[in-house]
Amino acid sequence: MSEILSGKVAIVTGAGSGIGRATAQALARAGAAVVAADLDGGSAARVAQEIGAAGGRATGVRTDVAQEGDIRAMIETAVAEYGGIDILHNNAAASSPALMSRDRDIVSMDIEVWDEAFAVNLRGPMLGCKHAIPQMLKRGGGVIVNTSSASGLTGDVVRPAYGASKGGLGALTLYVATQYGKQGIRCNAIAPGVMETPALAANVSEEDIALYRRNHLTPRLGRPEDVAAAVVFLASPGAAFITGQVISVDGGLLSHHPTYAEFMRRTEG
Numbered sequence: 126m127s128e129i130l131s132g133k134v135a136i137v138t139g140a141g142s143g144i145g146r147a148t149a150q151a152l153a154r155a156g157a158a159v160v161a162a163d164l165d166g167g168s169a170a171r172v173a174q175e176i177g178a179a180g181g182r183a184t185g186v187r188t189d190v191a192q193e194g195d196i197r198a199m200i201e202t203a204v205a206e207y208g209g210i211d212i213l214h215n216n217a218a219a220s221s222p223a224l225m226s227r228d229r230d231i232v233s234m235d236i237e238v239w240d241e242a243f244a245v246n247l248r249g250p251m252l253g254c255k256h257a258i259p260q261m262l263k264r265g266g267g268v269i270v271n272t273s274s275a276s277g278l279t280g281d282v283v284r285p286a287y288g289a290s291k292g293g294l295g296a297l298t299l300y301v302a303t304q305y306g307k308q309g310i311r312c313n314a315i316a317p318g319v320m321e322t323p324a325l326a327a328n329v330s331e332e333d334i335a336l337y338r339r340n341h342l343t344p345r346l347g348r349p350e351d352v353a354a355a356v357v358f359l360a361s362p363g364a365a366f367i368t369g370q371v372i373s374v375d376g377g378l379l380s381h382h383p384t385y386a387e388f389m390r391r392t393e394g
């Protein structure tokens with residue numbers, strides 16, 4: 126049986142950890158050759174090695190998605206190694222505790238925090254699209270999947286820079302889908318709920334994780350593999366008629382009445 130993405134070339138940013146790592150592995154298992162890009166070149170190389178050891182094809186590259194020169198080099202690597210680009214997963218986000226802990230509220234916002242969030246989380250994906258789309262058009266089209274967040278679809282008491290950058294990423298998704306759809310480019314975003322990744326452990330306390338757990342409708346929080354499976358589907362021919370969507374992969378986090386968790390807690394005693 127041929128794999129669903131065999132012959133395809135994919136780039137994943139933020140591929141060294143968490144969701145990006147799982148997506149790079151899943152795309153490779155589905156038959157794609159993968160360029161695993163990350164600010165941490167060592168982790169990108171490790172993920173590429175893991176994929177190779179499992180029988181897939183992958184190359185690791187050190188890429189800061191906020192830097193246009195790095196994005197250009199990442200695209201050139203995919204073209205030089207594998208002949209072109211079919212799939213781009215814009216997944217990297219600035220998620221270091223040093224930054225996230227300073228992203229608290231608008232009035233006390235350091236402008237550097239705001240600018241860093243937007244440089245990585247929104248300018249990065251825009252640069253990825255800017256340089257990948259011309260390569261995709263040479264092959265008759267392609268698929269872009271952006272990793273947004275439930276935080277880009279709702280307001281919250283923390284992390285306004287992160288949330289606003291992810292909201293903007295939803296808008297970028299619509300514009301790319303609209304401007305290049307007729308030329309065979311599909312562009313969607315995935316808005317994960319709370320996922321058990323290194324970034325979550327680094328930025329959120331145990332107490333808050335328990336609170337998040339109560340607000341998901343599923344028995345467990347998300348896992349990187351949950352997003353990876355959705356990316357593989359969106360990249361596949363089965364999703365040929367899906368574009369311009371922000372699709373929640375969030376265990377129902379945003380699907381219930383705001384009083385849900387309180388009611389559940391009362392029932393549990």
Ligand SMILES: NC(=O)c1ccc[n+]([C@@H]2O[C@H](COP(=O)([O-])OP(=O)(O)OC[C@H]3O[C@@H](n4cnc5c(N)ncnc54)[C@H](O)[C@@H]3O)[C@@H](O)[C@H]2O)c1
Nearest residue numbers: 139141142143144164189190216217218274319320322324
């Ligand atoms: N974990 C969650 O609960 C959750 C929820 C919603 C959305 N997301 C989104 O999912 C994506 C992946 O998050 P994760 O939880 O897997 O995080 P993670 O920290 O495990 O992985 C993020 C990776 O991105 C890399 N990175 C950071 N800045 C970069 C840059 N400038 N250029 C290239 N790479 C860079 C990091 O080195 C790291 O390997 C992010 O876009 C994040 O906003 C995560």
